[in-house]
Amino acid sequence: MADSSPSTEAIRAAAQRLSGNSSDYRPLLQRAGHCDTVLLGEASHGTHEFYEMRAAITRALIEEQGLDAIIIEGDWPDVARINRYVHGLDRDDSPAEALADFERFPLWMWRNTEMASFVQWLRLWNSRQERAHQTGIYGMDLYSMYRSAAAVVQYLETVDPDAARRARERYACMDHHHDPQRYGYRAAMGISESCQKAAVEQLLEMMERRSQWLLRDGPKAEDEEFYAERNARVVHHAEAYYRGMFFSDVNTWNLRDRHMVNTVMDLRQYLSKQRDRPARIALWAHNSHLGDARATDAALQDEINVGQLVREKLEEQALLVGFTTYTGHVTAAREWDQPAEHRWVRPALEGSVEKLLHETGLGDFYLDLQSVGECALHRPLLERAIGVIYRPETEGQSHYFRANVTEQFDVLFHLDQTRALEPLDIPEQWEAREPPETWPYGT
16 A cells, blocks of 8 residues: 655655556666766666666667677676677577576576576677677676686787796696685685785786787787786786685775776776777666665775766766665575575565655656655665575565665666566576565565
């Protein structure tokens, strides 16, 4: 039942209900037309509608506004395989094969049916475009320390065997660990040699010798060198991240998000130079990364995030888009590295953004947060974040934080009831859909 408080009345006056067709995105696309970087969030890593709508918005940005790149919360070398596939440059025969380099938990985050469908669409779209008008897809995360090191060596073997030998020698200090967290612990405790100096030296050499390696075959050589140099930067930042995990005075969240923004800005500059105009980019990641951290209680912990840093750098050229849900189902694990399950999302807590939006009675709607009149959304409220683990037994402590959502995002999509994202690799546990409880919520 709809509530008739001043806050819900103000929200209803500004909201635009969703009808389930492409016209739902017209107001957002009009806003995006004045920006070159659109940040598309999600309130969980396992909600079907978030992935579906993000893909639909991105398709429209590509078709109507010439979007040049999608940058996702995935590792650089894993997403590079997808990028080759969507440009028709790989031997993969299907999107499922192109997504095969996602081998670590949580598999479903990118190996899911919505992602596979979008990747196939992008391949078909690119096949009809000239190279200069094709859209790429890239990863901005830093968990691929070993795979990125291997990619650096593999690239150098094709352009400079002596440089490849030096890279192997530098990265050898990582070889006997195989687990990046084990490496980080042993390096931080002084048990094993730190690879910090070696990772920096390798990155510097690649930057210094870049011009020599580009004297090959034009744009293809330029792309390959750029990918390799980014991998070297991943190794450098990942080494610091895993080592920093074991120092209490190191904020690894900040290290990770600064790396993401470094990737975004470098790629933006690279693509802008190629196209001789400002590149247009969409980011796909969790709300916790893409909403402005200054508007949340993360700021009290001196935490920054991608949304904050991109806003600071690009100002009005950045558009921050949030997504919320009140209840439904989600694909999530019970613990880290456990199988995906089909979990029931408990109705949002009293005093939360999601509960207030639910009380409007509008169901699913779009909200331009700058046009909302005086209401509770302009004050700090609880806001839910579900990552890859869902712990309803400690819902408030595990999944809620405080945020002023009108400062955190520019616009918001609220979806009152949502479905679980379908993995490509469906574990037995996921088939057993968790039913809603009848108490205390009363279905």
